[in-house]
Amino acid sequence: MEEKKTLQKEVFLSGVGVHSGKNVNLALKPSDSGEIIFRRADLDNLEMSIDPRQIEAKNSTSLVSKDSRIQTIEHLMATLFAFGIDSLIVELDSGEIPIMDGSALPFVAAILQAGTKPLTLNKKTIQILKPFVLQEEDASISFFPDSDFKITYLIDFAHPAIKKQELSLALNLEIFSREIAPARTFGFLKDVEGLRSQGLALGGSLENALVLDDEKVINGPLRFPDEFVRHKILDLIGDLSLLGSPFLGHFKAEKAGHSLHLRAVQFLLDSPEFWAYEK
Numbered sequence: 001m002e003e004k005k006t007l008q009k010e011v012f013l014s015g016v017g018v019h020s021g022k023n024v025n026l027a028l029k030p031s032d033s034g035e036i037i038f039r040r041a042d043l044d045n046l047e048m049s050i051d052p053r054q055i056e057a058k059n060s061t062s063l064v065s066k067d068s069r070i071q072t073i074e075h076l077m078a079t080l081f082a083f084g085i086d087s088l089i090v091e092l093d094s095g096e097i098p099i100m101d102g103s104a105l106p107f108v109a110a111i112l113q114a115g116t117k118p119l120t121l122n123k124k125t126i127q128i129l130k131p132f133v134l135q136e137e138d139a140s141i142s143f144f145p146d147s148d149f150k151i152t153y154l155i156d157f158a159h160p161a162i163k164k165q166e167l168s169l170a171l172n173l174e175i176f177s178r179e180i181a182p183a184r185t186f187g188f189l190k191d192v193e194g195l196r197s198q199g200l201a202l203g204g205s206l207e208n209a210l211v212l213d214d215e216k217v218i219n220g221p222l223r224f225p226d227e228f229v230r231h232k233i234l235d236l237i238g239d240l241s242l243l244g245s246p247f248l249g250h251f252k253a254e255k256a257g258h259s260l261h262l263r264a265v266q267f268l269l270d271s272p273e274f275w276a277y278e279k
Helices: 074-083 105-114 173-180 189-197 227-243 258-270
Strands: 003-007 011-016 023-030 036-040 046-049 055-057 061-064 088-092 116-122 126-128 132-136 139-144 149-156 164-170 186-188 210-212 247-254 275-277
Touching: 003 023, 011 105, 023 105, 055 258, 061 227, 061 258, 074 105, 074 173, 074 227, 132 258, 139 258, 149 227, 164 173, 164 227, 173 227, 186 189, 186 227, 227 247, 227 258, 247 258
Parallel strands: 036 088, 126 247, 149 247, 186 210
Antiparallel strands: 003 116, 011 023, 023 088, 036 046, 055 061, 126 275, 132 139, 139 247, 149 164
8 A cells, every 4th residue: 555755854935926916935844744734834833734625716726714724725736646745734924825937847846856755654545436527517527437547638718829628648746747737827818907806816927827818828938739728637636636645537627627626526525435445
């Protein structure tokens, strides 16, 4: 049975929160607790454990409690999931994980620098037993039994720089680091004013997101011709990671987003007949 992992040493990153616009200092600290714990250094070291029932989706994924909120956890969580790190203290001095360059690549680099080490704690793998489809208008997310962890994602935007993109991958650390982690978040100039009126995207810039006008990407070049769908896969991995276990199963998403991703997480929590821990 696979063992849980933590980091060999602390690593530090800093950047801006894409929604809050605030500067954030982030420390990833080794832990033998067997779980990922978020610690708010700016709130007397208030700690929050990952609880998939205390998650909100609003242009990002947020961990919430009555005392605190931590926004935009999905890129970091996807990276920890890919590395198999499930025992860690994530300490930050604000309410949002820094967006860095809009991708997960800076988190990959930091973890490679720190190194990982196993703990004497076993982890459980979730095995999908039978298929199911969640539908939300023209969007859907479904899962199927499989001997590997796979994701297929399809997006279709009425924009000449995106259009229809589909990608299917069997995921491991190497593929995640090379094919998914570099893909950056993206947004549209026409949406900026509306988002900022809601207190969102206050820290968004040409340095931390791909930005599109009505015709093109205004701050290219792209890292991949289909960078947009690759980023959606990154988000889905981060959201699925909230269940706290690796997977054997094939997840398919079409025109989905954080809200539908998290509906799938909640469905699995509430429907144990669709999955089991691998023996």
